Amino acid sequence: MRRGSTLLLIIVAFVGLIVAVAASLLHNGLSARARPSAMEEMLARNAWHLSIPSDARGMHNPLPASEENLKDARLHFADHCAICHANDGSGDALFGRGLYPKPPDLRQAETQKRSDGELFWIIENGVRFTGMPSFASHGMDNDSWKLVLFIRHLPKLTAEERLQMSRYNPKSPEDREEEKEEDEFLNGTTPQKSGTSNSHP
Numbered sequence: 001m002r003r004g005s006t007l008l009l010i011i012v013a014f015v016g017l018i019v020a021v022a023a024s025l026l027h028n029g030l031s032a033r034a035r036p037s038a039m040e041e042m043l044a045r046n047a048w049h050l051s052i053p054s055d056a057r058g059m060h061n062p063l064p065a066s067e068e069n070l071k072d073a074r075l076h077f078a079d080h081c082a083i084c085h086a087n088d089g090s091g092d093a094l095f096g097r098g099l100y101p102k103p104p105d106l107r108q109a110e111t112q113k114r115s116d117g118e119l120f121w122i123i124e125n126g127v128r129f130t131g132m133p134s135f136a137s138h139g140m141d142n143d144s145w146k147l148v149l150f151i152r153h154l155p156k157l158t159a160e161e162r163l164q165m166s167r168y169n170p171k172s173p174e175d176r177e178e179e180k181e182e183d184e185f186l187n188g189t190t191p192q193k194s195g196t197s198n199s200h201p
């Protein structure tokens with residue numbers, strides 16, 4: 001009898017929890033513009049941390065943080081990752097702002113606390129049910145290890161490095177044209193605009 005009522009209590013608490021989580025997930029009509037609640041974020045982080053195999057978490061980065069490796073990773077990040085994570089890792093980027101869950105600020109402790117193996121595993125495998133894709137390198141894993149070096153470097157990223165990265169961000173044809181005009185202007189080679197014609201040379 002006693003056992004029966006404890007079981008009932010557990011079932012009621014469990015159903016209550018599911019209803020509360022579902023209500024918190026659905027109250028915004030599944031819009032990607034919402035911010036996850038603190039509880040949702042905490043649950044997702046813990047579930048995800050546990051889902052990474054422990055031998056993967058224990059892997060060490062085989063590459064040194066040399067200037068060359070960091071430069072490769074910076075340009076790779078600018079080209080493949082910054083569209084969601086932003087060049088500085090803040091997540092304040094066109095796609096990043098519109099995703100749910102949003103990319104976390106990679107400079108903060110929550111990410112920096114992760115082991116090298118964990119960061120590598122996330123880059124290689126992606127995160128299911130989120131915008132984070134898998135960048136599986138199928139054994140040619142130097143690129144992912146270099147990216148791990150760069151994530152460690154992010155809190156110390158200089159303004160000069162950021163500027164260099166912005167040249168490697170994917171661009172639309174209009175952006176490229178604008179950039180070319182800026183370059184021409186800065187180099188003093190802007191063609192003189194005549195009053196009568198606005199055609200380009």
Ligand code: HEC
Nearest residue numbers: 080081084101102103104110111122127130131132135147
């Ligand atoms: C299309 C968008 C998108 C792209 C492109 C992308 N990411 Fe992500 N990334 C995300 C999102 C969203 C998350 C958060 C996932 C979650 O909530 O669990 C994330 C999470 C991460 C994390 C885990 C951070 C943490 O501590 O929670 C790392 C590391 C990461 N991304 C690295 C990269 C790297 C390196 C690249 C490029 C090779 C990249 N991402 C490209 C969207 C993206």
